[in-house]
Amino acid sequence: MSVRKVEALDIEDLPSGKPVRVLLQIVHDPMGMPLEVPVIVIKGTKPGPVFGVTAAVHGNELNGLPVIHRLVDRIDAQKLRGTLVMAAPVNVPGYHRNVRRFVDQRDLNTMFPGRADGHASHVFAHRLMDRLVRHFDFLVDLHTASFGRENSLYVRADMRQPMTAKLARLARPQIILHNPPSDRTLRGAAAELEIPAITVEIGDPQVLQPRYIKPTLTGIRSMLAEVEMLPKRAVAPGAPPILCKTSRWFYTDHGGLLSVMPQVTDTVAEGDLIARQRDVWGDVVREYHAPFSGVIIGRSTNPVGQTGARIVHLGRVTDVLPPPKAEDVVETAED
Ligand SMILES: [Zn+2]
CATH class of the missing domain: 3.40.630.10 (Zn peptidases)
Known part of the structure; x- marks a missing residue:
């Protein structure tokens, strides 16, 4: 062609x-x-x-x-x-x-x-x-x-x-x-x-x-x-999406080998253990807990975590959209 x-x-x-x-x-x-x-x-x-x-x-x-x-x-x-x-x-x-x-x-x-x-x-x-x-x-x-x-x-x-x-x-x-x-x-x-x-x-x-x-x-x-560009056809409905009104990335405040526990789309409750970091000797140097209840939108897969490494992208779940109050909106950059 x-x-x-x-x-x-x-x-x-x-x-x-x-x-x-x-x-x-x-x-x-x-x-x-x-x-x-x-x-x-x-x-x-x-x-x-x-x-x-x-x-x-x-x-x-x-x-x-x-x-x-x-x-x-x-x-x-x-x-x-x-x-x-x-x-x-x-x-x-x-x-x-x-x-x-x-x-x-x-x-x-x-x-x-x-x-x-x-x-x-x-x-x-x-x-x-x-x-x-x-x-x-x-x-x-x-x-x-x-x-x-x-x-x-x-x-x-x-x-x-x-x-x-x-x-x-x-x-x-x-x-x-x-x-x-x-x-x-x-x-x-x-x-x-x-x-x-x-x-x-x-x-x-x-x-x-x-x-x-x-x-x-x-x-x-x-x-x-x-938008009426194609004829409508019957499609089996997918699972309803989880709606998030806002989201935040969370970061390590220490360096070390990072393991992130929850998988994407898992829900976590406030206080749940979400990640652990060990130094090169194998000692646990930090444990990280979910700062609020929410759904895991994204997560780090790279275990090499310096101070300030990303851990999880956590979404605040809502039943109703829109609109959140302006002060609730926390911007996270697009991936
Ligand atoms: Zn991209």
Whole structure:
């Protein structure tokens, strides 16, 4: 199949009724060659919204790529209303080197909406918004945990926004974390443009996990049906997600070999032992207890823990969302 090279996404210009492969030029590398993000566009035969899916903004967060590949295999363009635009890997240099960060060692997902005249990450983020993301009517940004950690299948979403909340619930996550996008993430920049946007955290970095990939795929198909881009079909309801109104990461205050007891999606009660640290002689130097009752959204898997190492990402569970009181909201950075 041929690949079109373009400098900006022009959906009007693309053929409908079949998947189209596009290399979207964003910046140039030191060889003077274009740095191109692979984008697959499926333009339906009837007009409708533009639904964007992005993956690997962090270059080593890979579970989103097979989600996109399977979507391409399974979407019948003849039945599609509107346009599905899937970009992955967004962070091409990070993907090449199997690392989270961009070519300038910065975290791209703290750089949005970027700047036209900024440093490498700022310019990349700015042009990605201008050439791709601003065309979207909806955005699902696919991530995983960072290196040395694991995540549940969880969604970050501003649950005060009805359409965003609907997308979050349709994603079939184990956990939904209410998280206003007042940060410098891609999701936040999209929300600033009034694009309903969610981040889906699909398990662990540097691996492909079918048990998380499959529900995410089903979830995106349900979202496409919800916005009337695909015919609705009956899907067995998944287990209801655990709702969290806020969350916090907890850190060690000592160094040593770290073992974290609870697994992701486990619930813990205030005071439960959650981690133990031993020095190189085998002596226990610290025990850590849950500071409040909650659910384990993510956890450290790297036993090498210096003072200040992450232990668990603990969510405060609620029955009702939204909205939490402003003073309850504790920001945790996206994984
Ligand atoms: Zn990420």
